[in-house]
Amino acid sequence: MIRRSPVSLSLCAIVAVLASATPVQADEIEECAAAAEKGQDLRDQSKLVEARESILRCAQSTCPKMVRGDCEKWLPEIEARIPTVVLHVVDDAGSDLVAVKVERNGAAWLDKLDGAAIQMNPGATKLKFSAEGFEPVDKEIVVAESQRGRIVEIALKRAGSSGAPSPTAPDDIAEADDGGGPGILPWALLGVGVAGLGTFAVTQILASGEVSDVEDGCGKTKTCADAELDPIRTKLTISAIGLGVGIAGVGASIAVFALMSGGNDKRDARAIQFVPVVGPTAAGAFVDVPLSF
Numbered sequence: 001m002i003r004r005s006p007v008s009l010s011l012c013a014i015v016a017v018l019a020s021a022t023p024v025q026a027d028e029i030e031e032c033a034a035a036a037e038k039g040q041d042l043r044d045q046s047k048l049v050e051a052r053e054s055i056l057r058c059a060q061s062t063c064p065k066m067v068r069g070d071c072e073k074w075l076p077e078i079e080a081r082i083p084t085v086v087l088h089v090v091d092d093a094g095s096d097l098v099a100v101k102v103e104r105n106g107a108a109w110l111d112k113l114d115g116a117a118i119q120m121n122p123g124a125t126k127l128k129f130s131a132e133g134f135e136p137v138d139k140e141i142v143v144a145e146s147q148r149g150r151i152v153e154i155a156l157k158r159a160g161s162s163g164a165p166s167p168t169a170p171d172d173i174a175e176a177d178d179g180g181g182p183g184i185l186p187w188a189l190l191g192v193g194v195a196g197l198g199t200f201a202v203t204q205i206l207a208s209g210e211v212s213d214v215e216d217g218c219g220k221t222k223t224c225a226d227a228e229l230d231p232i233r234t235k236l237t238i239s240a241i242g243l244g245v246g247i248a249g250v251g252a253s254i255a256v257f258a259l260m261s262g263g264n265d266k267r268d269a270r271a272i273q274f275v276p277v278v279g280p281t282a283a284g285a286f287v288d289v290p291l292s293f
Contacts, residue, residue, distance in 0.1 A: 032063035036071055043074070046145070048082045049119050083147040084117040089129055089154045097156060103128040117149055129154050144227045186256040193249025199242030207235040 039054035
């Protein structure tokens with residue numbers, strides 16, 4: 001947090017400058033001083049986007065040097081704290097949507113999406129996504145200070161669609177399995193398992209690198225903030241979930257292969273369903289990286 005510094009213009013300095021200025025110059029000086037004061041207030045309230053606008057005003061060359069100097073110093077400090085998000089919306093077929101209207105905290109905000117990073121104030125924000133022909137989606141996000149390029153993924157369902165595939169009749173399953181092989185189910189489960197293990201491996205590598213950076217930095221002085229540790233915690237959580245899904249998927253595929261390939265009664269084999277379950281044990285048993293410095 002940037003500490004509020006004393007106002008640069010003392011009362012005597014303001015009086016002296018205004019006394020020798022023309023009316024137009026006096027108005028400009030007052031506006032610059034007011035913008036500097038407002039920018040500090042907004043900064044201290046974590047309204048960083050609005051604070052940046054005010055500080056830009058008092059950093060202009062038309063402002064007195066004593067005001068402009070402080071504002072030029074505050075500007076990069078505020079900009080470094082402003083987080084950004086990237087909004088990405090797809091339809092139920094996975095295709096990108098551009099003509100999407102977004103409301104923020106109940107007020108109109110965006111008329112369309114272009115994939116660009118958008119500045120936001122840190123904290124909790126309620127968003128509503130809507131597009132013609134689709135059902136709207138509400139989502140609340142918490143944006144961390146200094147977080148850059150966070151991607152918010154949203155899937156919109158077409159209006160009137162159930163969103164669930166139509167059930168397959170037992171006779172249809174029997175026709176698909178007439179070839180005598182184990183069918184597509186074990187392969188699908190194996191694919192889920194491999195994807196989960198791949199996610200585990202990648203996020204573990206990324207998290208390990210970030211942990212090393214933190215340990216070499218703020219970890220040595222025990223001054224790490226939650227904003228620095230939260231991205232690592234998120235990667236570790238995703239990693240643990242990926243590991244659980246990977247183990248469950250591979251295990252289930254092996255079991256289905258054994259039952260559907262080795263048994264003579266295909267009807268009994270088809271009646272068995274395997275549902276991979278990821279619980280807190282999987283998420284907590286394999287990851288042990290200290291995140292308190």
